[in-house]
Amino acid sequence: MSDKLKDAKIIFVVGGPGSGKGTQCEKVVAKYGYTHLSSGDLLRAEVGSGSERGKQLSAIMQRGELVPLDTVLDMIKEAMIAKADVSKGYLIDGYPREVKQGEEFEKKIGAPSLLLYIDAKAETMVSRLMKRGETSGRADDNEETIKKRLDLYYKATEPVIAFYEGRGIVRKIDSEGAVDVVFSNVAKAIDGLK
């Protein structure tokens, strides 16, 4: 346990690929000043660095698979510590993606006070990702990889919701509607924390 993160307020943002996690996190940052850490963005930064590890991560992500737990957890922990002196709290976007990740996070960093479950229909996620893929330049925003990511989400990530539901900290947010409508419900969930 790192004592710099001992009392950190932590919100997990969990949802399928293309559900709207990143979009909602940006609006939470603007309104509440939380520190937004996206596991995918951290991984893509490592890929962009051209490092040997980045090359391995890129191959995994292009297949729509999960990267090794220790890799993504260490990256998030490092990024949290780097901001510990200025952070009002952390939005952990895209993690945990399996129950084991949640358990390891709590051993090494701490427990979340809220899990925002950003929920959209499969066909909505597919169409949003195909559209995002037109401009994102992401190697995983293509039909074949999207299908793998969705399958993995239903198999490995949805059990995370049930795991934390048992603690009563899950707030399910319908992400089908317009961005601002979705955000009004995200804000209600966060305001309910105080």
Ligand SMILES: Nc1ncnc2c1ncn2[C@@H]1O[C@H](COP(=O)(O)OP(=O)(O)O)[C@@H](O)[C@H]1O
């Ligand atoms: N409520 C919404 N309505 C329409 N499009 C949305 C909505 N939320 C997100 N999007 C779009 O869908 C795509 C995926 O959103 P993003 O926030 O990147 O999701 P995630 O981080 O969960 O993959 C983006 O192109 C984004 O602009």
Ligand SMILES: Nc1ncnc2c1ncn2[C@H]1C[C@H](O)[C@@H](COP(=O)(O)OP(=O)(O)O)O1
């Ligand atoms: N917690 C995690 N564990 C393992 N792999 C992860 C991960 N978070 C992200 N990745 C890998 C697999 C994901 O398909 C890829 C992109 O993640 P992302 O940017 O969060 O996707 P999206 O925002 O489309 O949901 O990075």
Ligand SMILES: [Mg+2]
């Ligand atoms: Mg995202």
